[in-house]
Amino acid sequence: MxxxxxxxxxxxxxxxxxxxxxxxxxxxxxxxxxxxxxxxxxxxxxxxxxxxxxxxxxxxxxxxxxxxxxxxxxxxxxxxxxxxxxxxxxxxxxxxxxxxxxxxxxxxxxxxxxIQPDSISSGIQPQPVAVSIEGSSGAQLIEQGLRVAQSRNLIAEGNPLWERLQNLIVAVRQGVYVEVAAAQAGVSQALIVRLVELGQSVSPSVTL
Missing domain, CATH: 2.60.40 (Immunoglobulin-like)
Known part of the structure; x- marks a missing residue:
């Protein structure tokens, strides 16, 4: 923001x-x-x-x-x-x-x-969800980023946002476009971008 x-x-x-x-x-x-x-x-x-x-x-x-x-x-x-x-x-x-x-x-x-508030997603700037974040590889990046966020105490299991992100990951893995999955799960697109960045930071071999 x-x-x-x-x-x-x-x-x-x-x-x-x-x-x-x-x-x-x-x-x-x-x-x-x-x-x-x-x-x-x-x-x-x-x-x-x-x-x-x-x-x-x-x-x-x-x-x-x-x-x-x-x-x-x-x-x-x-x-x-x-x-x-x-x-x-x-x-x-x-x-x-x-x-x-x-x-x-x-x-x-x-x-x-x-436009995402400077809060849980500290460092997130207004930016798009890459249209190539899809399928199993895209879901894997989001999931890995979520684990990194959890390790940094940015989010915890049982949090309502955690549950929405789990629903999003399942949808993306099943082939739903990430923008559609985000809307269905009630998750901001900027947060997805940040999670993908975190996922890539621990798994550079996975490409979009």
């Missing part, structure tokens, strides 16, 4: 033609109050609260999810053309900055970014 707040290098979000990206603030427990987009010519924003709109949101806005969609470039008088633009999100808990980039070709590696 500290990275998105601009305490470190600003997070870059790539938006490809024909694809959208979602910024999910639900895990923070914060509510989006106002949003500014410096360049409106290449992307549209929508919210899970119909009372919100770009640059016009006031106290009536109570969104927690922002969806960004790439559009064909529009021309605005006196607005310079740039390769990237800045998205600023003001919540009731802080200010978040995202740099939006617009590749001209290719396919996205992710479709959703979850």
């Amino acid at each position: 500290s990275q998105a707040r601009g305490d470190r290098q600003i997070v870059t979000v790539e938006i490809y033609p024909g694809h959208g990206t979602t910024l999910n603030f639900r895990s923070t427990g914060e509510t989006i109050r106002r949003v500014w987009l410096d360049d409106l010519s290449k992307v549209t924003l929508s919210f899970d609260d119909a009372g919100c709109s770009v640059s016009e949101t006031g106290n009536e806005c109570a969104a927690r999810v922002i969806h960004l969609r790439r559009i064909n470039p529009l021309e605005f008088p006196n607005l310079p053309t740039t390769g990237t633009t800045l998205l600023t999100v003001l919540t009731d808990g802080g200010l978040y900055l995202f740099r939006l980039a617009f590749p001209e070709s290719g396919n996205p590696n992710y479709y959703s970014l979850e």
